[in-house]
Every structure is written in C-alpha cells, then in structure tokens.
Amino acid sequence: MTDTCRLKPEAYFSEARHRLEQQSLFRDSWGFAGTVGDLTEPGDNILAEIGAATIVVVRDKSGTLNAFHNFCRHRGATLLDAANGNTGGAIVCPYHRWTYDLDGGLRGVPDRQSCFADLDRAKLGLKPAALGIFREFIFVNPNAGARFEDWIAPVAELAWPHDLCAGDVKEAVPLVYHLKCNWKVFAENAIDGYHLAYLHEHTLGGPTPDKNIWERAGEHMIWYATENGVRHRLPQKIRDEAGSSGILKSASEAGYGGVYFLFPTTLIVPTPYGLSLTALKPVAPDRTRLDVRQWVGPWQLKDERSQIPGFDKKTGIISSENWTMPPLETGDFQTEDIWICEKVQRGLQMPGFEFGPLSEGPGAEDPIRWFHEILRQKMRLSPTGEH
16 A cells, blocks of 8 residues: 555654644644633633643633633733633733733723723734533634534544543543653554554553554544454453453443544543543654543542652653653553654654555554544645645
C-alpha cells in the first residue's frame, strides 16, 4: 500500500511546522476544557489551551456557560491566569480595568468620557469562542462559528455509558505528564494497534494486530479488543487480572469501546472500573504536555501519584527525567509508551532518517494513515504533506 498522505520527518520537529499547526489546525479545532461540574456558581471559570489560544469558560448569572478568548479588547492583556477560579460578577482587565460582564459584553471603561468619547462598547465585547457539552464534558473551539454538533455527531450514539454524576463515581487526583516528543508522535502511538503485543507484551498482553480493531467515526476513531471474536473494551489479559470487583454501575453495560480518539487531541479511555480523559497540549515542536483526569469508584480514590514512575512531588509533574528504574521494568504501560515515544522523537530527528512502510490493517497501523489523511485535509496540505 502506498502511503500517499504520510507526513515528512520534519513535521515532527520543525518550528515552522509547529507554527503552521497553531495557525491552521488549532485555530479551528475542538479540545477538552473541563466538566459541567467544574462550574457550579456564577463567576466560576476555567481556562482551556487549544493550540496557541487560551479560552475562558465562565458561568454567567443566568446559569449559561460562555466561552471567550482570554485577552482584553483594549491592549491585549490576558485577563485570567489561574486554571480555575471564580471571577465574581465581572471579568476585569488588570491593566486599565476595562470591565466585562460574564456574558462577554463590555460593561465599563475608566475615564470613558474624557479618554474615549466616541467608544462603541457594543463592538468591543470579549471575542467569543465556540462551546459544546457532551455527557458532562465541555469542549471549546477558538473559531466562534464552529459547529460542535457536526464534530461530536459520529460518536454521539456510540459513546461510553459512564455517568460522572453517579453516586459511585468520584474524580481522582489529576495527572500532568511532560513528554519530550511531538504531540503527533504520542497521538500516533495511541492509535497504533501493531505495537500492543510487542511493547506491551507483559503489561497489556497484546492483543496482536489480528485481534484488535480501530473503527473510524468521522474524524474520530474507536478501539476494541477482538480476541474472542467479539468486540470488547479491554484486552483479555486485563480482564482476567482485574476480574469483576469494583465495577461501576453505570459502566457495567457491555458494548462500548476501550479507547476513543477525538481528533485532534483528546483521548478517552472508558473501562468497567473507571474513565480517564487525556488532553494533549502541543508545547513546542518536540514537547507535549498531557493533562489527565480520571473518574473512578470511591474505593479507588487514594492518591497514588507517588507510585507512578517519574512523579516529582515538588512540582506534581510526571517526567522521564525523574525515572529511577528502567521503563520496561516498571510494569506501567503508560511509562512504556512515554519511553518509546521519546525514543522515536530522538530517532526521527537524526540525519538521514526516512520512514519505513506502515503495517496494513485496522488492528495495525491503518489508523495512522487515517490520522495523516485528516491532518492533510484540515491543514490543506498536498498528498506529500507539503503546504
């Protein structure tokens, strides 16, 4: 099979490519912001990073959730700095105290009569962003005209059954990973079924390429194990080891996938024992941050971050710089993935590197072909990956 949509190695470390993605891909992409439960009172707000844009999500006095770009319309100062908080009854720029209502309208300007006699406040409200809600998850898009319904529709009827508001579901301590690799390296590893039986032989136990499958759902993809001839949300090894104890009531129903990749940067992993959501944040051409939120049963709420390889209790960050034992001896498949992604990043930046062929099949590396195809379409690249 000819990989006509394949990216070039430079796409994973070029500063020019990083800027192009910020300008063309992420300016009109949906990304995870938080949950409805994060915003319960008027003035409650969270910040979401979508590429180079920072989006404020705030609940107004009527209970409506609004999304705006996090800059003042006067001189561009960022308005909010904390990842979450409560801004009270208004959003106030710290520079000149331009004041905005929670619905984004410009409420007040100091010394307006003497300094801005002809100012039209109606034209200087906060720049809106698009917002959508799906099963308690809030997604935002810097493009105010983006249609959330179109983006989420392909998975809307195939989604996981987990109820984040159920009595037996609690949120665990969030995790933050710093990776020394391009965001696409991690994304491609996540949707690669070919490596499961090899890199993760002792942690996930496979399955082999003929016993797992990724299915396309519009721009998105859903993974299932198929070791017993039926689609399942977990590999057989994990099912055998985990058993049936600690299953969430809302997640006991069979039929949902084991991984949902929502293009371009959201990974959701639902299991009978909990649900995790990973948001990929491209920090630099060769650096990525993973923000991971997890919902589990109350019996699993113990903070076990100190047991995660690479966790630094002073910073709260998980990084390969802090590993104290060989990654393949940790018994942690996420550590195995980080290790191999950082090795791939180092290799593809070496002089003379050229990509080899991708394995064929929806349980192998076809999903990487699909990912490149969608990237090319979204960024309006030629079939060879050039702009």
